[in-house]
Amino acid sequence: EPEVTQTPSHxxxxxxxxxxxxCVPISNHLYFYWYRxxxxxxxxFLVSFxxxxxxxxxxxxxxxxxxxxxxxxxxxLKIRSTKLEDSAMYFCxxxxxxxxxxxxxxxxxxxxx
Amino acid sequence: xQQGEEDPQALSIQEGENATMNCSYxxxxxxxxxxxxNSGRGLVHLILIRSNEREKHxxxxxxxxxxxxxxxxxxxxxxxxxxxxxxxxxTDGPDSWGKLQFGAGTQVVVTP
Numbered sequence: 001e002p003e004v005t006q007t008p009s010h011x012x013x014x015x016x017x018x019x020x021x022x023c024v025p026i027s028n029h030l031y032f033y034w035y036r037x038x039x040x041x042x043x044x045f046l047v048s049f050x051x052x053x054x055x056x057x058x059x060x061x062x063x064x065x066x067x068x069x070x071x072x073x074x075x076x077l078k079i080r081s082t083k084l085e086d087s088a089m090y091f092c093x094x095x096x097x098x099x100x101x102x103x104x105x106x107x108x109x110x111x112x113x
Numbered sequence: 114x115q116q117g118e119e120d121p122q123a124l125s126i127q128e129g130e131n132a133t134m135n136c137s138y139x140x141x142x143x144x145x146x147x148x149x150x151n152s153g154r155g156l157v158h159l160i161l162i163r164s165n166e167r168e169k170h171x172x173x174x175x176x177x178x179x180x181x182x183x184x185x186x187x188x189x190x191x192x193x194x195x196x197x198x199x200x201x202x203x204t205d206g207p208d209s210w211g212k213l214q215f216g217a218g219t220q221v222v223v224t225p
Contacts, residue, residue, distance in 0.1 A: 033211070033212075042215050042217050042218075043203075043213075044215075045214070048211055056212055089153075091156060093156075095211065098211050099144060099163070099205075100161070101160075102146070102156075102158055103158065104148075104155045104157070104158070105155055106154060106155035107154070107155050109153075
C-alpha cells in the first residue's frame with residue numbers, strides 16, 4: 001500500500017536553529033498538509049498546499065514557518081528559528097482529492113532544547 | 114469551531130467485547146473521519162462517512178453519523194488486544210481546503 005514517508009523520525013535542535021522536516025507524499029495525491037501534535041494534546045492543523053501554493057494556514061503557521069514542494073515529489077516544512085514550544089510531533093499528510101481520507105506519515109518528533 | 118470532541122476519554126475493555134466511542138461537533142461538515150493512533154506513532158485512517166450517509170461499515174468497524182445531532186459513533190466489534198490505541202474523530206468542513214479539526218481522542222485499552 002502506498003505510504004507517506006517522513007524524515008527524519010526524530011530531530012533534536014537548539015533553540016533558534018532552523019529545521020527542515022521532509023515528506024514524500026503519495027505520488028498521485030494532489031493535496032498536502034502539515035499537522036502537529038504537542039505531547040498529550042490534540043492534533044492541530046498547520047497548513048494545506050495545493051497546486052504549488054498554500055491554500056489555507058492556521059494561526060500557528062506564522063512567519064517562522066514555510067512550506068515548499070521543490071521538485072514535484074518532496075514536500076518540506078521549514079521552521080526558521082525554533083522555539084521551545086515548537087517541540088511536537090509533526091505529521092505530513094496527503095490525499096488524492098478533497099472529500100477523501102488522508103494518508104498520514106509516521107511523523108517527525110521535533111525536540112527543541 | 115467545528116471541533117470533534119470524543120467521549121469517553123478512556124475506555125478499558127476485554128478482548129471479545131465491543132467498544133463504542135462517540136464524537137460531537139459544532140458546525141456543518143462535508144464528512145467526518147475516524148483515525149487510530151498507536152502510542153507515539155502516526156495516524157491511520159480508518160473510515161470516512163460523508164454528510165449524506167448515516168452508517169458505514171468496514172470490517173469490524175461500524176460508524177454512524179447523525180447530522181441533526183452533530184454526532185457520530187464508532188463501534189469496534191469483537192475487540193482484540195491489537196485494537197489498543199487512541200481513536201480520533203476529525204471533521205472536514207465545507208468551506209475549507211480540507212483542514213481537519215481533530216478531537217482530543219478516546220484512549221482504548223483492550224486486555225487479553
